[in-house]
Amino acid sequence: MSDRRRIGIAILTIVLAPAAASAQQSVAAQQARLAALEAAANRADSIAHRADSVLQARRVLDTLRSGTLRVVTDSALAQRVRPAAAHAWRVLSAHLGADTVLLREPYGAIANRGSRLLPVAVEATALIDTAAPPLETFWTILGVVESNLVTRSGRTFRSWDGSLGFATDTTHLFSLAYVSLITAPSRAARLCRAGDVAACAAALGLGPDSNRAASWYSVNDLRVVLGRGTSSPFARDRRMLAACRAGSDSACWNLAARRGPSLPAPLGVVSRTSLIAIALARGGAGAYTRLLADSSAPVAAQLSSAAGMPFDDLIAAWRIRVRGAAPPGTTGAPIRAELAAAGWIVLLLALALRSARWRLD
Amino acid sequence: MSNAIETHGLRYRAGKTFEIRDLALNVPTGAVYGFLGPNGSGKTTTIRLLLGMLRRVGGTIRVLDGSVPRDIVHVLARVGYVPERPHLYPSLTVAEALRFHGAFFSRWDGHWADELRSGFGLDQDAKLSRLSKGEMGKLLVLVALAQRPDLLILDEPTDGLDPVVRRDVLAAVLEYVSTARATVFISSHLVHELERICDWVGVMDHGQLVAELPMQTFKNGIKRLRVRNAPADIGDAPFVLLAREPGNGVAGESWVVRGWDASMHEYFTAIGAAVHAVDDLDLEDGFVELLRASRAPTA
């Protein structure tokens, strides 16, 4: 090393040493400060928990049990929540069958008093309006339980956006799925209607991830789909949409590519819920348990496991069920309504004939 | 002689004040019966009862040998009715009204209806709502006559009409009656008009029939007498004393009597009184005296 270099290093050392030293000191100080702050936060949390516990201790909580369903609620609400919980248990046990063991969590229900939301040490909580009638509470409990189970089925399943159907009216589920399949502006849906099982899976968002837009939609379909929903905040997207609508195929494909995962699949919640329903029905006992068994598995695998059958067979079964569920005569009236109307016409005419208006007095 | 209209003990009540009590109408077949009475006496109500438009409370009604309301459809098919107020649909034209009305009557004479229409000077395309009172009056009578009815019931048919129209209307009625031998039941408060055409008269007052007799008897039978020296108690007189008013001494008392006959002078001699004047009363005066007598409180 030359002398000049040694002097330079020495000067640099002399100049930078204090800064280095202070930096070292800042990091240490900051670390110490951080530790102190964390300690303070923990102390604050501890105090807050104790305060909450005191408040909780002041508030009396009841655990209502219906079968394996447990609902924790404010004692003041128990009378209102109990019948709702009992009814919810009946519905859940009908759905879950032997899988009611999945209801291991206590489900909390607490009134929202003013602006303070008081926590309870349970997995799920829900707000129950103190004025809510039992029916609304019933739906809330079902919604909470379903949300909990879907969460436990894994992030992929959750983001696939299918419903277990506890908290929804599934009376016309397959008829609605039929309408959805029939009216979806989608190449995949058309192919599905014609019998292509792979297209059905794709339309349900369960096909291969690559080139989804092309597998789902034709360019004319994209002109419809891309125009749905709220307008994009990006001017570029708006220009591309205008060009797409004006006839530019490339603009449509480019915009679809920009949408990426937010491009909606042809068949949405209703169709997916109907697929889940088929899978659980086919799977019989233990279907729910199998559905939740591997939360890291792909959705198709989860459904196949729940159904106890290969995925393609499951999709084929779903397609047949949905195709057979065309809603009957929604434009014409039910026969009984027509007969009732005819009967009323005769009755009203008879009343008119018996009117007292046959004298001037 | 059979009656075209017969009621026995007919009773009707409307509200708390108006009542028709024990009405016994007898309208001979083929007669022109004048139904007299002041306003509000119950003439229109009686007519509506005869036509089944009002529900009677008691008694019986027979019109053209049919019982009302049991045989009302058959009765109305033979009755030509002219109401007090126009009842045809005002939005129709004359021609449309005639066609509509004629569709309901099997004896409708369309040719004669056209003749009458021309004779009355009615424009067939004129809307009923635009007809004058006289024109509407003529149309109502035309419609009733063209049915070729056996009984014409006319409720104040000339009320509010000018003399020319009244003459035309009554002439048409009388011409029909003379050829078809129909019965006419005509109500009016225009006494002098009925005097000319009616051969029977019934007088209505406050819901009761106070008199029913041939027109000639009615006209001839009511006299005003000037009587001197009549006692207060006249005993059993051979006539009906309708009114007795004190005189001014020289002229004597004024008596209005019904059923007077020239031979009744002897009665006055027997009671020590003397009749020094007998005046005929016209129908209107007789009608007024009759009403006054019926309204007088009984002693």
Next chain:
Amino acid sequence: MFRQMLYTQLKWSLIALAALVVAGFAIPVLSVQRAGIVQPATWDAAVLLTAIRGWGVAYPILAGAVGLVAALTAWSHDHRGNHVYALSLPVARWKYAVLRFAAGGVLILPVVVALWVGGLAAGSASTIPNGLHAYPTALALRFGLATFVAYAAFFAIASGTSRTAAWVLGVIGALAVVQIVLSAAGVHAAFLPDALERLYTWPGPFELFTGQWMLINV
């Protein structure tokens, strides 16, 4: 007799009837036009169905309007004359009412036919996507039946006396007052809404009016 009844009722309702006929033809045509069927390339069947469904409320409203016009036309001129003319005609009372009812019923038919023709025209002039169908005949039949029910109801009310109408309104009013009093006293009793609901559900007369009225459907 019936011909004259029909003539007079037609004369009295001509203008209103003409307007209703136009409406009957126009509603299905407009429902399809407004749904934007003219450009199949940008066609969205779900949006189409939603738009068609949105027009559905016009059909029962039109049915009610036609029934009301026909019933009022049948009786209004007799009401104005206090029924003196009708009562002086040599026809049995019940027969007279049946003739009036039948005449009004005949006058309803042009509106139903216009709606049917409008539905046929709308369905054939547009390109309906696969899976969807036009139902002009089913729609027209349902409309016709609903119109007749409305007509019969209004006819029965209009044929009654003022006293009858007062009774009916009085009963409804009394129920409403009792309902209000009970609600104020904290007693839960919704018999008036329940009673009204009975009219619109089986076996009430107006069940036909509820549900979806869709010219184009799955």
